[in-house]
Amino acid sequence: MSLKWNTCSILAMCVHIVQGLSVHFKNPHPFYVALGRELVLEASIEKTLPVEKIFMVAWECNTASGSRRLATWQSDAGKTQEARISIENGGTTLKISGVQESDFGRYTITVTDQDGTQTLTEKEVSKSEKPPEASVELRCDVSGERAHWDSPVVTWLIDGVEVTNQTANVSDGGSRLHLQEVTGHNYTCISNSSLGTSVAQFIIPDSSEFNKAGSLCDAAKAAIVLWVVLVIALIVIGIFYLKRKNDKGRYNSAPS
Structure with a gap:
C-alpha cells in the first residue's frame, strides 16, 4: 500500500512538472468577511515552462446547498454571473461586493492550459461575526541604547499605580501598553537596565x-x-x- 501510494505521488509530481503550471492564493490563511462588505480573493499563477499558455481561468463557490460557477476568464476577457461580481488581472482576482449569506463557502480557482490540463486551489471563506477590536497603544522606546548585557525591564504606571498583565494589556516584553482596557490621565513608563533608569510620561489633559x-x-x-x-x-x-x-x-x- 505504501509503495503504491509513493508511486502515485511520484507520478503526480512528474505530471505537475511536465504540466509546468500551478496556482495558489497569495494569502495562505482562511478568509473572513462580514455581511455587506467586499470580498477580494487574489491568486497567483506560476509557469515553469515559458511556452505554457493559459486557456481559461474559472471561479466556483461550493456551499452546503451546492456548487455554482461565479466567473470565467478566457481570451483576455472576463465573464461573471452577477453584476456584483467582477474578475480582474487575467482572472486571478475575484471581487464580490455586498457579501451575502450564500457567498460563504469554499472557493475554487481552476486554471486550464491549452492542452486541457487543469490545476486548481481552494480557499475557505467564512462569515466574520464581529469586527476586530481597534487598539490604541503606548510604546516605551529606549532609543539609541549602547551595548549592554541585559534587556531593559519596563514598568508602567497609570496615575501613579503600577499595572501588570493582570490589570492591563501589556505586550512585547512590557514595552507596549494597549489602552482599550485601561483609563487614566498620567501614563508613565520606567525602563531599568544595567545602563541605568529612564522615565518618560504621557499626560492626557482632563476633560x-x-x-x-x-x-x-x-x-x-x-x-x-x-x-x-x-x-x-x-x-x-x-x-x-x-x-x-x-x-x-x-x-x-x-x-x-
Missing part, C-alpha cells in the same frame, strides 16, 4: 481642562467680534460726522 480651554477660546472669539464691531461703528460715526461738517461748510459759504 475639564478642555472645557476651560474651550470657554477661554469662546470668550476670546467674542471679544474679537465686539472689538471689530466697535471699530466699524467708530468708522461709520467718523464718516457721518465729516460728511455733516462738509455739508454745513458748503451751506455757510453759499452766496445769499
Whole structure:
C-alpha cells in the first residue's frame, strides 16, 4: 500500500512538472468577511515552462446547498454571473461586493492550459461575526541604547499605580501598553537596565481642562467680534460726522 501510494505521488509530481503550471492564493490563511462588505480573493499563477499558455481561468463557490460557477476568464476577457461580481488581472482576482449569506463557502480557482490540463486551489471563506477590536497603544522606546548585557525591564504606571498583565494589556516584553482596557490621565513608563533608569510620561489633559480651554477660546472669539464691531461703528460715526461738517461748510459759504 505504501509503495503504491509513493508511486502515485511520484507520478503526480512528474505530471505537475511536465504540466509546468500551478496556482495558489497569495494569502495562505482562511478568509473572513462580514455581511455587506467586499470580498477580494487574489491568486497567483506560476509557469515553469515559458511556452505554457493559459486557456481559461474559472471561479466556483461550493456551499452546503451546492456548487455554482461565479466567473470565467478566457481570451483576455472576463465573464461573471452577477453584476456584483467582477474578475480582474487575467482572472486571478475575484471581487464580490455586498457579501451575502450564500457567498460563504469554499472557493475554487481552476486554471486550464491549452492542452486541457487543469490545476486548481481552494480557499475557505467564512462569515466574520464581529469586527476586530481597534487598539490604541503606548510604546516605551529606549532609543539609541549602547551595548549592554541585559534587556531593559519596563514598568508602567497609570496615575501613579503600577499595572501588570493582570490589570492591563501589556505586550512585547512590557514595552507596549494597549489602552482599550485601561483609563487614566498620567501614563508613565520606567525602563531599568544595567545602563541605568529612564522615565518618560504621557499626560492626557482632563476633560475639564478642555472645557476651560474651550470657554477661554469662546470668550476670546467674542471679544474679537465686539472689538471689530466697535471699530466699524467708530468708522461709520467718523464718516457721518465729516460728511455733516462738509455739508454745513458748503451751506455757510453759499452766496445769499
